[in-house]
Amino acid sequence: MSRPDLRRPETALPAVALAITLIGFALVPTYSDATLSSFDVQSALQILARLGPLALALGLTMIVGEFDLSVVGTYALGGMLTVQLGQEHVAYGVLAALLAGAAIGLLHGGLIGGLKLPSMPVTLATYIALLGLTSALSGGLTKSYTNAEVTLWVDRTVMTYFSPRSLITIGLFLMAAVLLGATRWGRELRAVGGDRRAARAAGVNVDRLLVGTFVASGMLSALGGALLSLSLGSANPDPGVQPLILAAAGALLGGMSLAGGRGGPIGLLAGISAVALLAQIATLTALPGYVTQLFYAGLLAIIVAVDAPDLHHTLTRIRTRIRTQDVRSRAVHES
Amino acid sequence: MNVLTAHRGPTTVPHVTRRSATDLVTSALVIGAVVAVVVIGLSTPRFMTLDNAKAIITSASLVGIAALGLTLIMVGGSAVSLAISPTVAAVGMVFLSTQSLGLLPALAVALVAGALLTGLQGAIVGYAAANPVVLTIAASFAISGLATGISGGTSVSPDGTGYDLLNATPGGIPLCVYVLVALTALVEWVLRCTAFGRSLYLVGENRPAARAAGLLVGRTTTVAWLAAGALFAVTAAFTAAFNTSANVNLGGTLTFDAIAAVLAGGTAIAGGRGSAVRTLAGALLIAAVSDILLLRGYSTGVQVMVKGLIVLFVVVIVHLRTKERHA
Numbered sequence: 244m245s246r247p248d249l250r251r252p253e254t255a256l257p258a259v260a261l262a263i264t265l266i267g268f269a270l271v272p273t274y275s276d277a278t279l280s281s282f283d284v285q286s287a288l289q290i291l292a293r294l295g296p297l298a299l300a301l302g303l304t305m306i307v308g309e310f311d312l313s314v315v316g317t318y319a320l321g322g323m324l325t326v327q328l329g330q331e332h333v334a335y336g337v338l339a340a341l342l343a344g345a346a347i348g349l350l351h352g353g354l355i356g357g358l359k360l361p362s363m364p365v366t367l368a369t370y371i372a373l374l375g376l377t378s379a380l381s382g383g384l385t386k387s388y389t390n391a392e393v394t395l396w397v398d399r400t401v402m403t404y405f406s407p408r409s410l411i412t413i414g415l416f417l418m419a420a421v422l423l424g425a426t427r428w429g430r431e432l433r434a435v436g437g438d439r440r441a442a443r444a445a446g447v448n449v450d451r452l453l454v455g456t457f458v459a460s461g462m463l464s465a466l467g468g469a470l471l472s473l474s475l476g477s478a479n480p481d482p483g484v485q486p487l488i489l490a491a492a493g494a495l496l497g498g499m500s501l502a503g504g505r506g507g508p509i510g511l512l513a514g515i516s517a518v519a520l521l522a523q524i525a526t527l528t529a530l531p532g533y534v535t536q537l538f539y540a541g542l543l544a545i546i547v548a549v550d551a552p553d554l555h556h557t558l559t560r561i562r563t564r565i566r567t568q569d570v571r572s573r574a575v576h577e578s
Numbered sequence: 579m580n581v582l583t584a585h586r587g588p589t590t591v592p593h594v595t596r597r598s599a600t601d602l603v604t605s606a607l608v609i610g611a612v613v614a615v616v617v618i619g620l621s622t623p624r625f626m627t628l629d630n631a632k633a634i635i636t637s638a639s640l641v642g643i644a645a646l647g648l649t650l651i652m653v654g655g656s657a658v659s660l661a662i663s664p665t666v667a668a669v670g671m672v673f674l675s676t677q678s679l680g681l682l683p684a685l686a687v688a689l690v691a692g693a694l695l696t697g698l699q700g701a702i703v704g705y706a707a708a709n710p711v712v713l714t715i716a717a718s719f720a721i722s723g724l725a726t727g728i729s730g731g732t733s734v735s736p737d738g739t740g741y742d743l744l745n746a747t748p749g750g751i752p753l754c755v756y757v758l759v760a761l762t763a764l765v766e767w768v769l770r771c772t773a774f775g776r777s778l779y780l781v782g783e784n785r786p787a788a789r790a791a792g793l794l795v796g797r798t799t800t801v802a803w804l805a806a807g808a809l810f811a812v813t814a815a816f817t818a819a820f821n822t823s824a825n826v827n828l829g830g831t832l833t834f835d836a837i838a839a840v841l842a843g844g845t846a847i848a849g850g851r852g853s854a855v856r857t858l859a860g861a862l863l864i865a866a867v868s869d870i871l872l873l874r875g876y877s878t879g880v881q882v883m884v885k886g887l888i889v890l891f892v893v894v895i896v897h898l899r900t901k902e903r904h905a
Contacts, residue, residue, distance in 0.1 A: 312711065354894065359901075363657060363711055364847040364893045371834045372886025378879030480879070484660075488719050491712055501709045533727040540720030544702075544713060553707035557796065 253498030253506045257513035260496045264520040277527040281403050287523035288409040289398070291516055293474075295412035296467030297490040298497070298515040299419060299508065300460040305494055307456050308436035308503025309355060309362035314464040315487045316373025317347050319480060321465030322472035323377045326388045329473075333393045337469045344465025345458050347373070352454030378480040387477040394476040408470050415463065419508040429507065432456065437504030485536075488543055493518040495546040502552065604895050611891065615867060622873050630869065632751065638839075638865035639758040640813055640820075642858055644832055645839040646758075646765045647696075647809030649857045652840055653769065654802040655782030655849030656703045656710040661718035662810055662836050663829025665695055668725040669811045670818030670828045674736040681740030685815055692811025693804045695721060700803020705796035707785070718833075725826050733825040744819035754816045758858070761809065765854035768805075778802055782849030831882060838885040839864050841892050846900060864888070 249255050268287070272278050297314055304311040321340035329336020347369065354360045388394065397408045423429030434442040435449050443449050472478040497514020499506040525535040548554060619625050644662055651659055659665075673688040699717050703710045746753045769775040777798050781788045789795045813832070818824045843860025845852030864885060871881045 310709075310711070358894070358897070360894065360897050361848065364841070365890065367658070367711075367837065368841075368886050368890035368893055370886070371838070371889060372883050375879050375881065375883025375886055379877055379883055380879070382877060383879055484715055484719055488715055491715070501712065531727070533723040533731075536723030537720055537727070540716045540723060543716035544720065547708050547712045547716065548702055548706055551702070551706035551708035553705065557705045 253500075253510055257497045257510040257517070260517040261513040261520075264517040264524070268520045268524055271524060271527050275528040277529075279527075283523060283527060284404050285400065285406070285409075286526070287516075287519050288404060289406060289474075290522045291519040292406065292409040292412040293467075293471055294486065294489050294493060294515055294519060295512070296415060296463045296470070297486055298493040298511060298518075299415060300463035300467070301487075301490050302494040302497060302499050302506065302508070302511040303419070303432075303456050303463075304362065304460050305499040305501065305503065306432045306436050306506055307453060308439065309453070309456075310366070310501065311351065311457065311460045311464075312363060312366040312487075313347070313351070313370040313373060314460065314490065315482055315484070316370040316377070317344050317461050317464035318468035318471075318486060319377045319478075319482050320344075320347075320373050320380075321468030322478040322482075323380050323386065323468075323480060324465075325469040325472050326386045326478040327380065329393075330389060333390060333473065337466070340465040340469040341462050344461035344463070346461070347465075348458035348461030349454065351461065352457035355457065356450040356453030374481060381478070381480045383480060385477050385479050388472060388475075391476070393473055397470065397473045408474055411470065413512070415466075416508050416512040420512075423507060428452070433504050435504075485539075488539055489518050489522070490515070492539060492543045492546060495543070495550060501547070501550055600898055604898050607891075608895060615863070615870070619866065619870050622870050624873055625870060630873075634862070634865045634869050635755050636752050637868070638861045639752070639754040640816055641832065641835045641839055641865065642758045642861035643754070643761055643816070644810050644813040645836040645857045645861050646761055646854055647806030648836045648840045649765065649843075649845060649852055649854055650769075650778070650802040650806045650809075651700075651710075652845050652847060653782050653849060653852045654778045654799050655785055656700070656799060656803070657847055657849070658711060658837055659696065659699070659714045659717075659803075659806070660711060660833055661696075661699065661714040661721060662833040663831070664718045664721040664725065664826070665692060665807065665810050665829070666814040666817060666832055667824065667826050667828040668695065668721050669814035670821075670824040671725060671729060671734045671826075673811075673815045673818050674734045674741065674824050677736040677738035677741055680738070681743055684740065688811045688815050689808045692809075692814060693807040696807025696810060697800055697804035700806070701796070701800045703803070704799025722826050729825070731826070733823045735823050741815075741819040741822075744816055757812065757816075761812070762854045762858045765809075769853060774798065774801065779850055782851075784850070834882065834885060835864065838889050841889045841896075844892065844896060846896055847893065 249258065268283075269279070297318055300314045300317075301311055320343055324339045324343055325333075325336035327336070328339045351362070351365060351369065354365050355362050398406050400406060401410060423432065431442065431447045431452055434445065434447055435452055439449060468478075493515030494506075494511060495501075495514070496517055497506060497511035499511065499514075521538075522535075525538070530538075624630055644666065648659060648662065651657070669688050669692045672691045673684055676684040676687045679687070695717075699710075699713055702708045702713060744753060748756070769778065777788070777793050780791070780793060781795050781798050785795060814828070817828060821828065839861035840852070840857050841847065841860070842863050843852070843856035843858070845856055845860075867884060867888065868881050871884060
């Protein structure tokens with residue numbers, strides 16, 4: 244792996260985002276009545292555990308220049324399968340969720356890598372279908388998980404700040420970082436995202452890499468859903484758009500680009516940690532739900548607008564127009 | 579790299595004989611699917627009744643009007659808006675809360691609100707080429723947040739009865755069906771016969787080429803989204819009038835229904851092709867399929883799942899056939 248260079252956006256953005264939110268978090272007692280304790284750090288890490296697998300799933304597809312909209316659908320299905328099939332033994336449920344995630348990933352990979360379909364419409368269709376399937380499986384109702392031992396175990400406090408759930412999540416990121424850093428997969432993924440045709444010409448097996456990425460994305464989303472259901476002790480057939488928004492904001496803050504070919508797991512971890520800290524700050528300062536909702540929406544909209552390819556072009560044109568008018572009016576004044 | 583358009587690698591040039599084979603297979607699949615829907619429909623009890631036909635066209639009309647708006651967005655190459663449901667909910671709340679002004683002023687306020695909410699997103703997509711899918715996800719969250727904040731999370735009840743005129747059923751058919759037919763004709767005319775319509779197709783087909791040719795890409799896209807927002811507002815007014823109260827959940831699954839209708843009509847999500855009449859057909863197909871599932875006693879979940887699978891099926895078929903034509 245090359246040495247991180249702070250001048251590059253994929254390093255600078257996550258570093259700055261994490262630094263700002265960390266300072267904001269540490270200063271909470273100065274601008275609100277709330278006090279900080281180790282429990283708040285643990286809560287922030289629990290939010291990280293909730294969003295992390297989803298952000299990693301989305302982020303991996305963003306590196307190769309695709310966008311897996313269906314992650315929340317797979318997340319909902321994974322949670323539901325874990326609850327419904329894991330009543331007897333938790334392993335059956337989690338295994339079913341992982342298998343379903345892998346199957347969904349294979350379908351995506353086959354259509355997107357094999358048949359060369361664009362990822363957005365395909366994953367939009369499967370997102371709708373998966374939400375429907377999850378709701379059909381549960382009759383549209385929230386299903387509860389009766390094995391309280393497991394529920395207590397996943398959120399047990401470990402080393403003051405952690406829980407098995409947050410440690411698993413951080414472990415997933417570290418595993419991804421090692422895999423992508425130590426093997427040529429990391430470089431190949433970025434090559435596929437940067438210029439697919441050039442990557443193919445350079446001998447990268449693009450199709451197999453795309454299938455692998457989507458399988459990983461499906462399994463991570465399903466695992467994220469499974470962990471969340473075990474922690475809540477229930478599974479909700481419709482998680483809404485909030486998880487997708489927070490995961491997308493985390494991935495973009497983590498140095499990913501919708502254009503592809505940029506970013507890595509460590510930046511992603513920093514980006515989603517920043518989002519988790521923001522969520523914890525919102526909880527600590529007791530902001531009304533709709534205010535945080537507006538804040539997240541605004542944050543994502545700003546990142547997307549800044550990431551937009553033609554923004555620079557349009558701004559330049561407006562600036563040129565203003566300058567020309569300036570020059571003209573000055574010329575009129577002087578004459 | 580654009581996640582909305584297909585990547586044409588060196589392996590995508592099909593052989594001449596394989597080309598006609600793909601064509602044959604996709605045609606057979608489409609005909610098979612349509613025959614299957616017809617057969618299942620005919621064998622479903624109470625499907626072939628006048629009342630049921632009315633139910634289908636009524637549910638198709640509310641989705642259809644919003645889908646016409648989405649057609650403009652998709653033809654212009656900005657893919658989809660995922661903010662249709664919250665926009666309809668917010669505009670429905672505005673419509674009912676302004677009933678004291680009278681029906682027509684309330685309608686005008688609703689149309690302007692819908693156009694502005696959606697047009698703002700369109701301006702960002704049009705001028706900056708922001709990713710419309712992610713942007714509208716953010717917008718959907720922002721709009722429902724705003725609606726919750728302003729209404730305090732409660733339902734809006736109208737202080738007037740002017741809205742009831744929208745529930746009229748002249749000739750035994752709901753007013754919204756007539757409105758759908760009229761708006762389909764209007765949108766079709768705009769797309770085919772006006773300079774705006776033609777430039778919208780060009781922008782959707784190839785944005786850089788349209789810009790190079792001197793078309794006002796940003797303005798064309800923004801106007802398409804403004805019009806789409808006004809069409810969402812029409813759906814909102816009818817939906818709110820039908821429910822006689824409105825809260826943040828008024829939109830229901832409308833976003834997915836409208837996307838399913840437009841795509842089932844065969845409009846390409848990458849832009850540059852599609853028509854209002856195709857969308858009308860798509861809306862009728864989706865409404866008929868939902869109706870069959872409902873009559874056969876399937877849950878909402880199954881209905882949503884089938885819509886998703888139809889969209890997937892159509893996306894794959896349209897892609898295979900388009901690749902053909904380009905090859």
